[in-house]
Amino acid sequence: MAEENQHIILATTNNDEKKIIRREVEKQRRTHMSVLCASLRSSLPLELIKGKRSASDHIGEAVNYIQILKQKINDLQVKRDRLKQKVNSSLVDxxxxxxxxxxxxxxxxxxxxxxxxxxxxxxxxxxxxxxxxxxxxxxxxxxxxxxxxxxxxxxxxxxxxxxxxxxxxxxxxxxxxxxxxxxxxxxxxxxxxx
Missing domain, CATH: 3.30.70.260 (ACT domain)
Structure with missing residues (x-):
């Protein structure tokens, strides 16, 4: 009986330790996610995050912003190529x-x-x-x-x-x-x- 009680106490202690470890891991994950979300928020223009509070809203705005930046890059590449052609044609007779x-x-x-x-x-x-x-x-x-x-x-x-x-x-x-x-x-x- 004493052995059985000792086994129950050890099992309870092991379960408590596992719960504590899981809680600590989850706490670290949340802290890490919170830091990453704050970093994402700071990278976005203020007008995109005004009034939006949830992380999912910020992530959605980040996706939209990335698409806008991609379009701007494409537009700038086209403009650069046109300018290169103009420069080459004006420098060369x-x-x-x-x-x-x-x-x-x-x-x-x-x-x-x-x-x-x-x-x-x-x-x-x-x-x-x-x-x-x-x-x-x-x-x-x-x-x-x-x-x-x-x-x-x-x-x-x-x-x-x-x-x-x-x-x-x-x-x-x-x-x-x-x-x-x-x-x-x-x-x-x-x-x-x-």
């Missing part, structure tokens, strides 16, 4: 040559820098001979002393960035320089095509 089916790029951009000018040139496709030496000659003729020249090949095109010093910037005719550089690039294309 294309000409179709009779001997070639593709477009040939011509782009000269001249900017003032302290003590001189920086000239950015897209001289054409990489498989063509670049008229860089002719362009350097033109710069020297116009009174520009070349300080640096960086050439890069991107998307099959050759780009040059030339920095030059100019003793007297008031004597440098930028429009004339641009015309000469454009003409040299166009001439080199015609020679290549012919």
């Amino acid at each position: 294309t000409e179709i040559e009779p001997d070639h089916s593709g477009a040939v790029v011509k782009c000269v951009n001249i900017n003032h820098i302290p003590g001189g000018v920086e000239i950015s040139i897209c001289s054409g496709f990489a498989e063509r001979n670049s008229p860089l030496s002719e362009l350097m000659e033109i710069l020297l003729q116009e009174g520009c002393v070349v300080v640096s020249c960086v050439s890069t090949n991107a998307n099959g095109r050759i780009f040059h960035t030339i920095k030059s010093e100019v003793e007297d910037l008031t004597r440098l005719d930028l429009a004339k320089l641009q015309h000469k550089l454009d003409h040299a690039i166009l001439l080199s294309r015609q020679l290549y095509a012919g």
Whole structure:
């Protein structure tokens, strides 16, 4: 009988311990869910959660908000692609040559820098001979002393960035320089095509 009572006491103690453990686990789960819901609430715009008190309302608003954000992302991607196309078409003056089916790029951009000018040139496709030496000659003729020249090949095109010093910037005719550089690039294309 004493053994039977001891067994009942042990079983009751084990059940009580299991209940306490379950309660503690449930309490931790609720605390964790409460922290997560508070974090979700803080991530949502105030106008979406105004007046809504339950966690399920906040979760529903979060789902709607995610859909709105996805739509905004899609719209921004479309806008970005349009802007990229606009930028590419405005930076690149294309000409179709009779001997070639593709477009040939011509782009000269001249900017003032302290003590001189920086000239950015897209001289054409990489498989063509670049008229860089002719362009350097033109710069020297116009009174520009070349300080640096960086050439890069991107998307099959050759780009040059030339920095030059100019003793007297008031004597440098930028429009004339641009015309000469454009003409040299166009001439080199015609020679290549012919």
